Amino acid sequence: MTQPRNDRLEPMPGDWRRALAVVAHPDDLEYGCAAAIAGWTDGGRDVVYVLATRGEAGIDSLEPAVCGPLREREQRASAAVVGVSTVEFLDHRDGVVEYGVALRRDITAAIRRHRPELVLTLNHRDTWGGVAWNTPDHVAVGRATLDAVADAGNRWIFPELAAQGLQPWNGVRWAAVAGSSTPTHAVEAAPGMERAVRSLLEHRTYIRALTDDDPETYARTFLNAQAEATGEGFGGRPAVAFELFSR
Ligand SMILES: [Zn+2]
Numbered sequence: 001m002t003q004p005r006n007d008r009l010e011p012m013p014g015d016w017r018r019a020l021a022v023v024a025h026p027d028d029l030e031y032g033c034a035a036a037i038a039g040w041t042d043g044g045r046d047v048v049y050v051l052a053t054r055g056e057a058g059i060d061s062l063e064p065a066v067c068g069p070l071r072e073r074e075q076r077a078s079a080a081v082v083g084v085s086t087v088e089f090l091d092h093r094d095g096v097v098e099y100g101v102a103l104r105r106d107i108t109a110a111i112r113r114h115r116p117e118l119v120l121t122l123n124h125r126d127t128w129g130g131v132a133w134n135t136p137d138h139v140a141v142g143r144a145t146l147d148a149v150a151d152a153g154n155r156w157i158f159p160e161l162a163a164q165g166l167q168p169w170n171g172v173r174w175a176a177v178a179g180s181s182t183p184t185h186a187v188e189a190a191p192g193m194e195r196a197v198r199s200l201l202e203h204r205t206y207i208r209a210l211t212d213d214d215p216e217t218y219a220r221t222f223l224n225a226q227a228e229a230t231g232e233g234f235g236g237r238p239a240v241a242f243e244l245f246s247r
Contacts, residue, residue, distance in 0.1 A: 008233040009186040009241060012036075013174060016117035019047045022107055022145040023122045024097055024137035026055040026075035030200040032226055033120065033178045034082050036240040038192030038199070041083025048086040049079050050110045052103065052141045053094035059209045064094070070205055078202035082195050086114075099140035104148050105161070107141075111152035112166035119175045120242070121145040129181025142177060146245065149175050176242035183241035186234040189227035193238070196223055 019040065021029055029037065029049065037047050055075075056068030072089060079087045090106045097103065111119065124142025127133055151157045153170030162168065176185070189196070200219040201207070207215045227238035234241075 009183060009230075009239065010244075012176070012185045012187040012242060012244070013118075014043075016173065017045055018114065018116045019045065019118040019120060020050060020111060020114045020116035021047060021120040022050045022052070022110065022141065022148075023120075024052045024135075024141040025058060025094065026051060026071040026078070027058075027200070027203045027206055028122050028138070029120075029178075030078055030196070030203060031179075032223070033122075033240060034078075034199040035189040035192035035196035035223065035227065036187045036242075037084065038082040038195040039187060039189075042191065047082075047084050048088070048114050048116070049075070049084055050088045050090065050107070051075065052090045052092045052097050052106075053137065054089055054091070055094055055206075057094035059206060061209060062205070067205075068094075071203075074203045074205060078199045081199040081202060082192065095137065097137040097140045099143055103140060103144040104151055105158050107145050107148035108151040108158055109161050109164075109166055111148055111172065112161060112169045115169045115171060117171055117173050119145060119149055119172050121175065121177055123177060123179035123181075125181070127181070128179065138179075146175050146177075149247065173247055175245040175247075177245070178240070178242055180241070180243035183230075183233070183243050185244045186230060186239035186241045188234075189223075189231070189238040189240050193223065193227065 054068035055071040056064035121142045149172045155168045230241045231238040
């Protein structure tokens with residue numbers, strides 16, 4: 001007999017102090033994750049954002065040289081709404097992020113700098129489930145982040161980082177992938193939902209370029225629908241889901 005859908009998702013672990021979220025673009029965390037992050041920072045936990053790019057290729061009507069700094073500002077404002085004050089950019093090129101040693105090294109350095117117990121990233125698989133194709137940047141950054149969790153703990157991988165004072169950090173206990181089509185865990189969205197909406201709304205330029213709808217209606221409708229659909233697997237409580245890899 002198959003498991004009833006309502007009991008599918010386990011609660012996310014709560015016994016940690018520091019999380020590091022590593023994603024490809026400004027807005028990657030705001031499209032679904034921010035409600036969880038707001039709840040965590042409310043509980044006194046530290047969350048740091050690291051973005052591989054500035055999202056400079058994300059708006060058709062804006063030149064990358066104009067778009068990059070603007071999206072960086074919107075991302076910093078967006079993070080502040082959910083209690084995240086440290087936002088770092090790795091300066092890989094938007095749209096053509098390459099999975100490889102350079103990306104793994106940059107993310108390993110971030111993990112060693114911030115020493116998180118929980119690492120978050122976005123869907124690293126080819127699709128969002130079914131035939132909805134993922135973008136190459138998400139795949140590259142997601143995979144490199146999952147790999148860097150182990151790299152960060154090994155002193156013989158990237159010894160140049162130790163020479164720069166970034167000592168190995170083997171304290172990551174979980175890597176959690178948002179936007180996975182095979183989630184295993186979830187956290188309640190309701191306590192952080194209002195700030196999640198405002199956090200997504202900080203990406204004003206991006207949203208204006210994306211839709212003619214009223215931005216607030218758009219953000220609220222999107223995030224609530226997503227949380228409610230996820231909640232069907234979490235006892236009916238609106239939720240943010242993750243695929244959790246334990247170490
Ligand atoms: Zn993205």
